Amino acid sequence: MTAADETPSLTRRSLFKGLGLLPLAAAVPGCSDPAAPQAGTATPAGDYKPTFFNATEWAFVVAACDRLIPADDVGPGAVESGVPEFLDRHMQTPYASGAIWYMQGPFLDAPAEFGYQGRLNLREILRVGIGAFDAHCRQAFDGKAFSALDHARQEDLLKAAEGGKLELEGISSKLFFSNFLGEVKNGYFADPKYGGNRGMGAWKMIGYPGMRADYIDWIGVRDKAYPLPPVDLSGKRG
Amino acid sequence: MATTKPKVDAVIVGLGWTGAILAKELTDAGLNVVALERGGDRDTQPDFAYPKVVDELEGSIHRRFLQSLAQETVTIRHALSDTAVPYRQMGSFKPGTGVGGAGSHWSGCHFRPLPEDMRLRSNVEQRYGRGFIPADMTIQDFPVSYEELEPHLDMFEKICGTSGKAGVIDGVVQEGGNPFEGSRSSEYPLPPNPNYLGAELFYKAAREMGWHPYPIPASNTSRSYVNPYGCQMGPCNACGFCSDYGCLNYSKASPNACVLPVVRRRPNFELRTHAQVLRVDLDNTRAKATGVTYLDAQGREVSQPADLVLLCAFSLYNVHLLLVSGIGTPYDPETNTGTIGRNYSYQNLNRVVLFFDKDVQANPFMGIGGAGTTMDDLNGNQLDNAKAGFVGGGLVWARQPGAGPVRGINVPTGTPNWGRDWKKAVADNFRHSFYYEVQGACMSYRQHYLSLDPTYRDAFGRPLLRMTFDWHPNEIRASQFFVDQALRMSKVLNPLSMAGDAKKDGEHYNVTKYQSTHTCGGAIMGEDPRTSALNRYLQSWDVPNVFVIGANAFPQNNGYNPTGLVGGLAYWAATAIREKYLADPGPLVDA
Numbered sequence: 001m002t003a004a005d006e007t008p009s010l011t012r013r014s015l016f017k018g019l020g021l022l023p024l025a026a027a028v029p030g031c032s033d034p035a036a037p038q039a040g041t042a043t044p045a046g047d048y049k050p051t052f053f054n055a056t057e058w059a060f061v062v063a064a065c066d067r068l069i070p071a072d073d074v075g076p077g078a079v080e081s082g083v084p085e086f087l088d089r090h091m092q093t094p095y096a097s098g099a100i101w102y103m104q105g106p107f108l109d110a111p112a113e114f115g116y117q118g119r120l121n122l123r124e125i126l127r128v129g130i131g132a133f134d135a136h137c138r139q140a141f142d143g144k145a146f147s148a149l150d151h152a153r154q155e156d157l158l159k160a161a162e163g164g165k166l167e168l169e170g171i172s173s174k175l176f177f178s179n180f181l182g183e184v185k186n187g188y189f190a191d192p193k194y195g196g197n198r199g200m201g202a203w204k205m206i207g208y209p210g211m212r213a214d215y216i217d218w219i220g221v222r223d224k225a226y227p228l229p230p231v232d233l234s235g236k237r238g
Numbered sequence: 239m240a241t242t243k244p245k246v247d248a249v250i251v252g253l254g255w256t257g258a259i260l261a262k263e264l265t266d267a268g269l270n271v272v273a274l275e276r277g278g279d280r281d282t283q284p285d286f287a288y289p290k291v292v293d294e295l296e297g298s299i300h301r302r303f304l305q306s307l308a309q310e311t312v313t314i315r316h317a318l319s320d321t322a323v324p325y326r327q328m329g330s331f332k333p334g335t336g337v338g339g340a341g342s343h344w345s346g347c348h349f350r351p352l353p354e355d356m357r358l359r360s361n362v363e364q365r366y367g368r369g370f371i372p373a374d375m376t377i378q379d380f381p382v383s384y385e386e387l388e389p390h391l392d393m394f395e396k397i398c399g400t401s402g403k404a405g406v407i408d409g410v411v412q413e414g415g416n417p418f419e420g421s422r423s424s425e426y427p428l429p430p431n432p433n434y435l436g437a438e439l440f441y442k443a444a445r446e447m448g449w450h451p452y453p454i455p456a457s458n459t460s461r462s463y464v465n466p467y468g469c470q471m472g473p474c475n476a477c478g479f480c481s482d483y484g485c486l487n488y489s490k491a492s493p494n495a496c497v498l499p500v501v502r503r504r505p506n507f508e509l510r511t512h513a514q515v516l517r518v519d520l521d522n523t524r525a526k527a528t529g530v531t532y533l534d535a536q537g538r539e540v541s542q543p544a545d546l547v548l549l550c551a552f553s554l555y556n557v558h559l560l561l562v563s564g565i566g567t568p569y570d571p572e573t574n575t576g577t578i579g580r581n582y583s584y585q586n587l588n589r590v591v592l593f594f595d596k597d598v599q600a601n602p603f604m605g606i607g608g609a610g611t612t613m614d615d616l617n618g619n620q621l622d623n624a625k626a627g628f629v630g631g632g633l634v635w636a637r638q639p640g641a642g643p644v645r646g647i648n649v650p651t652g653t654p655n656w657g658r659d660w661k662k663a664v665a666d667n668f669r670h671s672f673y674y675e676v677q678g679a680c681m682s683y684r685q686h687y688l689s690l691d692p693t694y695r696d697a698f699g700r701p702l703l704r705m706t707f708d709w710h711p712n713e714i715r716a717s718q719f720f721v722d723q724a725l726r727m728s729k730v731l732n733p734l735s736m737a738g739d740a741k742k743d744g745e746h747y748n749v750t751k752y753q754s755t756h757t758c759g760g761a762i763m764g765e766d767p768r769t770s771a772l773n774r775y776l777q778s779w780d781v782p783n784v785f786v787i788g789a790n791a792f793p794q795n796n797g798y799n800p801t802g803l804v805g806g807l808a809y810w811a812a813t814a815i816r817e818k819y820l821a822d823p824g825p826l827v828d829a
Contacts, residue, residue, distance in 0.1 A: 004800070069657075070657065095300045100307060106693065108323050113747065115327055158656075189642075190644075205661075206668040209603060215475070220603070233290070233292075
C-alpha cells in the first residue's frame, strides 16, 4: 500500500497538495483544478475539516454522497446530514483498519460466495478507490475530477461502478462502490454522535424512534402510528 | 518457557452457556474449577448498560460483542477438490467471545428437540425405508433419548425463565401450545410474550393453512422472574436490541444474568479472562489429558494442570481444539474413517418479507428476541418426507428480534440501492413491513466436515479450522418446499408485495450473508467410537477425562434452534460427571 497505511498529518497533506501524493492520480496530467465542484452540489454542514481525506478525496466524497443520497422533499441528503464527516472520522477507527477482519495471506481469488479476499482494509479500499475513480474521470473527461462532472454523468459513473463495469486501475470498482455505499448508509443512519444523521434527520424520515429501546407499551397497538420522535444516544430529542 | 499453575480438579475452556452450567454444577459438587475465557469479562453492568449498548454502529458494524476474526477464524470451501479461503469478514455465522459467549448475543429462541428427531436415522428408515436416505447422507441417532433428556431440558428452561405455552404435559395435550411436541414434565416457567403485528397475523394465516400455530418458546422473560439459582430477571421491554447485543434489562437469558452471578462468588471457582487456550495437553499414552496450555493476557504461555478438561468453547473451536491437540483420529472423507471433524452440519434458513400499506403499523424497531409465532405441522413426523422429497423437517415462523436502519431496511424487489427511489422506498417501507422465516433442518454428509487447513494460520500460529460445506440437493429441495409454503401462507395476509429467497438448484453456500450461527457437529456424540468422537455423556472416546460440550455434539441439525438442546446436554453431561465419573473416573461407556 501507499499513503493509505497511515493517516497523513495535516502538514504533510498540505505539503503534497497539488503534487499528486496519490500515485494513481499522479499518473494523470491536468490536475490543476481537480475538484471544482459541479454547480448545485450540496455543501457539507458545519465547519468540519477532514483529517483523513485530502482535499481532492474530500471533493469526491462530498460529490458522491450527494448523488447516493440526494436531498429532496422525502428527507435530508447525505451531505447536509454530515455523512462526509462521518466517513472521515470512521476511516480513522480500528474497524476501518481491518481490526476485526482476518487479514493474513495468501490472498487468493475465489468465487463471490466466499466474500472479500483482498488485502486492502476498509480505509484503503476507500482511499485507493477514490484515487482510481478520480483518475479515471480525469482521463475520460478532459482532466475533470468526478466532483466537476455534471450530476447525470456522476450518476452514470456510480451505476457503472456498482455493476463492476467501470474499469479502475488497481481496484475493482464494484468492491469500492459496495464498501463506499455501505459506509455512506452507515453514516446516514448511525447515531449523530458519529458525525452523520444531523438532527436525527434520517431517523425522522423513516420514522425510527432511535435509541428509545422501550416499546412494551406499544407492542399491541395496531390502529395508530408510533407517536414519539427519536432520541439519540446523548438523550437529545429529535 | 511456560509457567505452571497449581493443579485444579477441572479446567473449563470457554465461559458461555455450557461453560457456565458446568462451572455451577462442578463447584456444587465441591470441585476446584478454573474457567479460561479467551475474551474479556462482561456483565450486564456496565457492559450492557443503556444507552451505550443500543448503538447499532458499535453492535452490528463494529460487532463489539462478537469475536474478532483477526485472531481466529475458519477457512471454507465447497468441495474436497477446492482450495479453502479464509472467512475474513463476518457474514454467514457469528461466533461470540468474552464471558457469556454467544449466550450473551443470541436472540433467545429456546426449543426442545422433538423425540423423533433424537432418533432421526432409525425414524427415517422405519418410515420410508433405508433406500430413502441418500448414499452420502451420514445422519445418526443421538445416543440419548428425549425422555432421558427431559429433566435436563426442563432445568435449562427454568434457569432461563423461558416464556412459552406447553403443548403436551404428562401426555395430555394443552390448549394453545404445540400439540406435536414431546411430553413435558411441567409448564414453561413464564407465559408467552405479547405478539407484535406479524406474530399476531401469523395465527390467522397459519390457521387458514390448517396449521397449529403456537408461541415460540423464548428466553426473553415476559414477567419478573427469579430462577432456581436465585438470579433475578426483569420483564422484557421489547427494546429491539437482542441479536448482536447484550441485554440491557436482565430479560434475555444469558450465562451472565442467569448462572454466573452465583458462580463468580464461590471460593472454589476462578475465572481468568484473556486466556487463549492453545491446546489440551496429553500424557505420553495420548489417552489422558494432563491439563491445558494457554496464553495469558500478556502473551505468556501458561500451563494449567487439571484432572478433568471441559471443552465449552463455540462448537467450531471445540473441534479445532481437539484437532490441534491430537485427540482422537481426524476424519478422512475419502476413506470414511476417523471421527474428529465428522458430520459437520448447519441450518437451512430463508426469509420471506411482506410489504404493506402505510396504515399497517408493523413497527419492526420493536423486538423481543426469541418471541413470535411458529408451527410444527411441517416438522418431525408431521411432514410426509416421501411426498416432500427430502429428509428433515422445518418451521415457518414470525419473529421480530428488532430492526434498525444500520442493520438494514427491507425494500421491495426491484428497488435501487441508492438515490431518490431508494430513499423513498426506505421511508415508505421501514415501519410497514415484517418478515417470516423458514428454518429447516440440515443433514450431515460424508463430504461435509471439519479439518485443519494446510495453509492459513491463526494469530497464535496454529492452523485454522477448515470447513468443507455446501448446499446438498436435499437441503435445496427443503428450502424450496418451505419457502413455497411460507409464500402461500403469507398470501392470505394480502400484502402489497412479497420477497422470498428460496435456494435455487445448484446454489452454493454463500458465506457473506448472515443465515444462522447454528454451526453443528464435527465432534459428535454417538453409540459407536468408529463413527463418533464422544459417547452419550459427551465424553471423548479417546481421552476419557476430556468432555466436549456444545452443538459440536449434534450428529445433524434439526429444524429448531440448537440452544435449548445444547443447554439440556450440558446438564445431562454435568449430571453424568457428578453421579458417575467423579466416583470412578474413566470411560462411562465401554468402547
